[in-house]
Amino acid sequence: MTEIPTPGSPETGGIANPPVIILIEPQLGDNIGKAARAMLNCGLVELRLVRPRDGWPNERATANASGADIVIDNATVFETEREALADLNRVYVTTARTRDAVKVTFTPRSLAPEMRALAARGEKIGVMFGPERTGVRNEHVAMADAVVTVPLNPGFTSLNLAQAVLLIGYEWWQAGDNTPDYQIKMADNTPASHDELERMFVHLETELDNSGFFRVEAKRPSLEHNIRNIFNRAGLTHEEVNTIRGMIAAMRGAKHKPGTK
Amino acid sequence: MTEIPTPGSPETGGIANPPVIILIEPQLGDNIGKAARAMLNCGLVELRLVRPRDGWPNERATANASGADIVIDNATVFETEREALADLNRVYVTTARTRDAVKVTFTPRSLAPEMRALAARGEKIGVMFGPERTGVRNEHVAMADAVVTVPLNPGFTSLNLAQAVLLIGYEWWQAGDNTPDYQIKMADNTPASHDELERMFVHLETELDNSGFFRVEAKRPSLEHNIRNIFNRAGLTHEEVNTIRGMIAAMRGAKHKPGTK
Numbered sequence: 001m002t003e004i005p006t007p008g009s010p011e012t013g014g015i016a017n018p019p020v021i022i023l024i025e026p027q028l029g030d031n032i033g034k035a036a037r038a039m040l041n042c043g044l045v046e047l048r049l050v051r052p053r054d055g056w057p058n059e060r061a062t063a064n065a066s067g068a069d070i071v072i073d074n075a076t077v078f079e080t081e082r083e084a085l086a087d088l089n090r091v092y093v094t095t096a097r098t099r100d101a102v103k104v105t106f107t108p109r110s111l112a113p114e115m116r117a118l119a120a121r122g123e124k125i126g127v128m129f130g131p132e133r134t135g136v137r138n139e140h141v142a143m144a145d146a147v148v149t150v151p152l153n154p155g156f157t158s159l160n161l162a163q164a165v166l167l168i169g170y171e172w173w174q175a176g177d178n179t180p181d182y183q184i185k186m187a188d189n190t191p192a193s194h195d196e197l198e199r200m201f202v203h204l205e206t207e208l209d210n211s212g213f214f215r216v217e218a219k220r221p222s223l224e225h226n227i228r229n230i231f232n233r234a235g236l237t238h239e240e241v242n243t244i245r246g247m248i249a250a251m252r253g254a255k256h257k258p259g260t261k
Numbered sequence: 262m263t264e265i266p267t268p269g270s271p272e273t274g275g276i277a278n279p280p281v282i283i284l285i286e287p288q289l290g291d292n293i294g295k296a297a298r299a300m301l302n303c304g305l306v307e308l309r310l311v312r313p314r315d316g317w318p319n320e321r322a323t324a325n326a327s328g329a330d331i332v333i334d335n336a337t338v339f340e341t342e343r344e345a346l347a348d349l350n351r352v353y354v355t356t357a358r359t360r361d362a363v364k365v366t367f368t369p370r371s372l373a374p375e376m377r378a379l380a381a382r383g384e385k386i387g388v389m390f391g392p393e394r395t396g397v398r399n400e401h402v403a404m405a406d407a408v409v410t411v412p413l414n415p416g417f418t419s420l421n422l423a424q425a426v427l428l429i430g431y432e433w434w435q436a437g438d439n440t441p442d443y444q445i446k447m448a449d450n451t452p453a454s455h456d457e458l459e460r461m462f463v464h465l466e467t468e469l470d471n472s473g474f475f476r477v478e479a480k481r482p483s484l485e486h487n488i489r490n491i492f493n494r495a496g497l498t499h500e501e502v503n504t505i506r507g508m509i510a511a512m513r514g515a516k517h518k519p520g521t522k
Contacts, residue, residue, distance in 0.1 A: 010416050038424060040417040066419060102450050102498055109435065110442030150431075151440035155271050156301040158327060163299060166424050167431060170411075174370065179412035181371030187361040237363055 011070065013043040013176055017119050020046040021165055022084050024140060025131040027053045033064025034162035035129075036071035042169030047075040048084045048126075081128075081143060089123040090115075093136050093144035094164055096157050101138065104146040108167050111148050112175035127168050132161050189237035196241050201228055203245055207252045272331065274304040274437055278380050281307040282426055283345050285401060286392040288314045294325025295423035296390075297332035303430030308336040309345045309387075342389075342404060350384040351376075354397050354405035355425055357418050362399065365407040369428050372409050373436035388429050393422050450498035457502050462489055464506055468513045 012018045021039055026032050026049060036047055049056060056077045065072045078084035085091055092111060106114070115125050128144065130136030141147060150159065150167050159167075192200075205224060214220045236244070273279045282300055287293050287310060297308055310317060317338045326333045339345035346352055353372060367375070376386050389405065391397030402408060411420065411428050420428075453461075466485060475481045497505070 011414065013414060034421060034424075037419075037421065041413045041420055041424075043414045066421070068417065101446065102448060102496075102501070103446055105444040105446055107440055107442055147446070151438045152302045152431075152434060153272065153274060153304045156329065158298075159302055160295060160298065160327070160423075162421075163295075163302070163424065163427050166427065170413075170428060170431075173413060177412045179368055181368055183366045185362065185364055185366055185408070187363060189363050235363075240363070 011040070011043065011045055013173065015043065015119055015176065017122070017124055018044050018046070019115055019119070019168075019172060020044075020048055020088065020124070020126040021168075022048045022050065022081075022126050022128045023052070023161070024050045024081065024128060024136060025053060026129075026161065027132050029054055029058035029060025030064045031132060031161040032058060032075075033061035033066075033068075033072065034160075035165040036061065036065040036075070037068045038162050038166035039071050039169055040068035041166070042173040044169050044172065045071055045074070047071050049075055049077045050081055050084050051079065052077060081140065085126060085128075085143060087124060088126040090118050090125045091128060091144045092126070092146055092148050093128045093140050094130070094148045094150075094168065095141065096135055096149065096159065101141045101147075103141065103144070106146055106148045108148060108150055108171040111146075111168075112171040115172060116175050129161060129164055184235060186237065189239050192236045192238050192241045196238060197231070197236065200236075200241050200245055201231070204248055207248050210252065272301070272304065272306055274434065276304065276380055276437065278383070278385055279305050279307070280376055280380070280429075280433060281305075281309055281349065281385070281387040282429075283309045283311065283342075283387050283389045284313070284422070285311045285342065285389060285397060286314060287390075287422065288393050290315055290319035290321025291325045292393060292422040293319060293336075294322040294327075294329075294333065295421075296426040297322065297326040297336070298329045299423050299427035300332050300430055301329035302427070303434040305430050305433065306332055306335070308332050310336055310338045311342055311345050312340065313338060342401065346387060346389075346404060348385060349387040351379055351386045352389060352405045353387070353407055353409050354389045354401050355391070355409045355411075355429065356402065357396055357410065357420065362402045362408075364402065364405070367407055367409045369409060369411055369432040372407075372429075373432040376433060377436050390422060390425055445496065447498065450500050453497045453499050453502045457499060458492070458497065461497075461502050461506055462492070465509055468509050471513065 021035065021044055023032065023035065026035075032047075032049070032052065039045065039047060052058065054060075056075065057072075062069070062072050092106070092115075118125055127148070128136060128140055130140060148168065150157075150164065152159065201224075204227065208214060214223065231244075234240075282296065282305055284293065284296065287296075293308075293310070293313065300306065300308060313319065315321075317336065318333075323330070323333050353367070353376075379386055388409070389397060389401055391401060409429065411418075411425065413420065462485075465488065469475060475484065492505075495501075
């Protein structure tokens with residue numbers, strides 16, 4: 001058995017008690033394995049199976065987990081929902097359609113911060129998923145504190161089990177993730193300074209002038225603005241400025257030495 | 262061939278030109294089918310395949326699409342990336358790891374509003390996904406306007422192809438979805454009024470009093486507050502208030518008539 005991740009371990013993104021995933025009567029081992037893989041993608045490590053159709057362990061599950069062995073090896077099997085939920089403080093249930101029960105319905109996105117807040121105060125949380133074809137039954141809704149439904153194309157809401165697990169896990173992970181919305185990868189490059197850009201533009205404009213590009217003097221200012229807009233939009237690096245100056249020089253039959261004016 | 266969804270059709274959530282999904286050298290038909298299913302879940306209907314390993318059409322793809330026939334039947338096959346991207350105005354590429362290219366990197370969540378804004382002004386957008394095992398190559402990054410990377414457990418980022426397609430589609434759909442974060446399903450029930458609740462509490466407190474529950478008079482106020490907190494947190498309905506009053510009456514050997522004081 002793979003070692004169980006210690007509380008707050010890197011596998012869980014440093015969270016001591018990430019939500020437990022409970023699959024009720026899962027059928028295909030493929031789906032269990034893919035769900036396990038999706039769980040580990042999102043820092044979820046504890047999988048519970050209630051009456052898995054094909055027994056446990058399941059070769060297809062292991063094969064489809066694609067390396068998420070820690071989840072598969074530590075998965076536990078229960079005969080009843082009651083036992084599977086016994087130690088949990090808070091239980092949510094995923095449903096595709098509206099239920100008759102009077103109950104709060106979250107989206108995965110709005111549920112994630114609630115689960116983060118509960119986990120932070122030490123509560124043990126579980127999210128239940130029903131059998132592939134039929135989904136959860138009303139008795140499962142009655143066991144849960146609240147319902148989660150993924151907003152999707154109303155014309156085609158049939159979501160694969162592993163996909164449903166992924167979306168809950170994805171939102172859980174995002175709620176604790178600090179990745180900037182928008183990053184500009186520079187690799188080993190350095191951003192160009194405005195002075196470098198200015199000198200590049202003067203170089204370009206001079207050579208365009210020398211080539212007779214500005215035929216109508218009245219149009220020169222707007223053409224120059226357009227050209228500057230194109231290159232400024234690209235967010236050039238120091239290295240790219242040199243490449244462009246080399247291109248200009250080459251096209252004009254000259255040679256550009258990096259660093260020269 | 263299934264009829265192609267008309268611009269702005271219900272399948273696409275009313276959007277005339279949702280993003281096209283481009284799979285480069287996809288291998289398993291299973292994954293192509295599951296990607297198609299995930300696409301339709303999210304209102305994406307146009308799938309393009311560049312050099313699919315096992316040819317096209319592909320039985321496994323159809324079987325795994327689970328009814329997303331509209332996507333499978335209209336999928337188109339291309340010999341080169343250049344042809345697959347020819348009519349697109351804006352192209353994004355998904356990568357799991359950081360690239361050397363100097364390029365903007367979005368998260369799926371930050372990309373979605375950008376794609377919505379571009380679609381709204383009539384641009385045709387595509388998102389490219391690389392082969393299952395190797396991901397996209399540097400040449401694909403160079404073809405794209407920007408990169409998308411899903412923030413996930415850094416210890417286990419290996420995402421299944423269909424799962425990656427789902428996450429891009431999911432965020433696309435959410436960016437145009439108006440589902441409230443938090444809904445309280447009432448079915449046919451009506452919420453209780455505070456007057457009803459007050460009468461229920463008086464009923465309960467009276468019967469608790471009659472049963473000798475408040476042994477220490479000094480503790481009565483805090484006990485009464487605790488009890489009220491429990492029931493107020495539950496957001497009771499009119500029907501549930503009657504159920505609870507019936508329970509109180511039954512336990513005290515009386516009969517509660519709904520609507521009575």
